[in-house]
Amino acid sequence: xxxxxxxxxxxxxxxxxxxxxxxxxxxxxxxxxxxxxxxxxxxxxxxxxxxxxxxxxxxxxxxxxxxxxxxxxxxxxxxxxxxxxxxxxxxxxxxxxxxxxxxxxxxxxxxxxxxxxxxxxxx
Numbered sequence: 001x002x003x004x005x006x007x008x009x010x011x012x013x014x015x016x017x018x019x020x021x022x023x024x025x026x027x028x029x030x031x032x033x034x035x036x037x038x039x040x041x042x043x044x045x046x047x048x049x050x051x052x053x054x055x056x057x058x059x060x061x062x063x064x065x066x067x068x069x070x071x072x073x074x075x076x077x078x079x080x081x082x083x084x085x086x087x088x089x090x091x092x093x094x095x096x097x098x099x100x101x102x103x104x105x106x107x108x109x110x111x112x113x114x115x116x117x118x119x120x121x122x123x
Contacts (some may be wrong), residue, residue: 009118043112050097050116053090056082058111059077060097069101069109085114085123092116 046069048062060067071089072082102115114123 039105041102043100046097046099046101046109048097050089050093050095053086053093056086058086058089058097058099058114060099066108069099069111071111071114073110075114080123088121088123089114089116092119092121095119 023046029055041056046060046062048060048067050058051061051066052059056072057068057070060069074081075085095116095118098115098117099111101109104110115121
């Protein structure tokens with residue numbers, strides 16, 4: 001075997017190693033992150049009238065019907081807990097509400113942002 005053939009095969013082997021390296025350590029490179037987490041939870045905006053405030057959810061009356069949205073976690077840049085938000089929202093039943101919600105799957109909607117435009121209140 002001559003040296004040119006050895007050098008050519010070495011270059012090909014090195015190119016294969018370099019090309020496949022991101023798949024050896026996906027946690028570090030993030031090469032497989034799209035494959036593992038193909039789609040994040042979709043978010044969308046709901047606009048309607050706040051019709052009910054429960055123990056851990058709110059109901060919004062929209063032209064398409066009633067939508068039940070869970071409220072949990074932190075709001076107002078991590079200064080208010082979900083139960084404090086629900087306590088305040090009880091005073092706004094019957095008013096227009098705009099909510100950004102995230103679909104966590106199985107029809108479970110979670111409020112990420114809540115606004116009562118007539119009162120200038122944002123959570």
